[in-house]
């Protein structure tokens with residue numbers, strides 16, 4: 264097979280934040296490769312630098328050491344080939360749901376206005392919001408807001424989707440529904456997805472590959488491949504087995520001294 | 527319909543009581559005019575054109591001065607929010623001037639511009655400018671950074687980010703600043719018109735002033751009524767649409 268350029272390459276990336284209390288070593292020589300069309304989940308306790316890494320890949324921040332390549336090119340700033348879905352919905356309250364989705368589309372000069380409207384409508388229908396296209400953001404529930412945010416990310420047709428704990432604030436039922444939706448959308452329109460979460464089950468449910476992070480400083484500890492048929496049900500037994508394996512590894516890395524006591 | 531009826535009855539009763547008290551001779555007719563004489567004055571002033579002319583003069587001053595205030599205040603507010611140097615210099619000046627009651631600009635305006643139209647416009651502009659500047663500056667500073675980051679990832683940059691994200695996100699602040707600026711401008715213009723006679727045009731303030739000089743209480747009360755009505759209309763026409771928009775979009779209670 265011909266040599267394929269990986270979609271994303273993170274090469275020994277280091278990031279430090281200078282704060283009043285001193286320096287925080289957020290990422291320490293993190294390396295990661297993501298193939299085209301892969302769904303990869305980054306898991307780790309909060310504070311281990313997941314958001315920081317995602318921001319670096321998005322180009323919203325620059326690394327102190329190492330480099331990040333997207334499509335073989337060094338990332339120097341944000342670009343609409345890599346769309347971000349933030350931890351909070353980050354929707355614009357002065358626009359309705361439809362215009363929020365249109366925002367990114369209007370920045371694509373090669374589309375006609377008619378095409379833009381069609382694309383926006385298509386994605387809002389895809390996330391199941393056809394009845395709320397012209398609703399104000401404050402009228403939407405938390406789950407509906409995240410759906411709009413998802414449509415807004417998908418609409419400009421980015422090759423890479425960076426999602427930062429997008430479903431963390433939702434209730435379990437809505438979340439399960441969105442797991443299904445996200446897998447369906449990902450299968451329909453092959454995208455590369457980097458999905459950040461602190462929920463191991465969620466990671467096992469969504470990811471082809473699960474990358475385990477540990478904090479202080481943020482490092483990649485271990486990677487797991489999840490080979491289960493899709494769409495996956497978060498409550499299935501097979502999935503639970505994977506999740507248990509990953510959780511064990513997570514605990515081992517967090518409290519290496521406790522392990523002998525527990526097992 | 528029932529609500530409207532209630533309102534009509536309330537005001538009819540008020541006017542009836544007012545008329546009854548005047549007829550009973552509780553106060554001297556010089557101090558309290560009867561509602562009919564007030565209406566008669568307004569009718570006369572409308573018929574001979576003085577009221578229309580004065581209203582036009584006043585509204586023209588207000589709109590031009592206010593427009594200038596917005597035109598200068600908005601961009602300056604964006605600048606003070608964007609550049610540290612600007613906020614350390616202009617921002618401090620703005621804070622100082624905003625605490626200054628805008629009537630205090632009247633003497634200065636007269637010294638600088640004499641008894642001219644420019645003096646009037648200057649007073650109105652100064653009343654508007656600082657409130658709008660400070661509100662815009664505040665609004666921009668409180669825009670959640672996440673909006674800007676989200677816009678950047680979607681390919682928005684520079685001026686586009688300012689016009690399409692930062693300014694709209696600050697709208698609730700900007701509108702309330704515009705409203706405050708309007709109130710300041712309106713009050714200071716009335717004060718200026720009452721204190722100063724300007725030959726280029728007699729506004730409502732002048733009519734009020736002459737009403738007092740002539741001891742024509744019906745004129746004073748009539749003009750006050752017109753001023754109140756203009757204030758209410760301005761609120762309805764200039765700000766209500768914006769407030770409805772804010773209410774609909776942000777889901778905030780209408781202030």
Ligand SMILES: Nc1ncnc2c1ncn2[C@@H]1O[C@H](COP(=O)(O)OP(=O)(O)O)[C@@H](O)[C@H]1O
Pocket residue numbers: 280281282287288289307308309310311312313314315316
């Ligand atoms: N802008 C920042 N300034 C200072 N410290 C930061 C900043 N962003 C993140 N950090 C710190 O870096 C570490 C990693 O944060 P983050 O990437 O948000 O973790 P996670 O998303 O995994 O919870 C934390 O200790 C956090 O306090």
Ligand SMILES: [Mg+2]
Pocket residue numbers: 313314315350427428
């Ligand atoms: Mg985070």
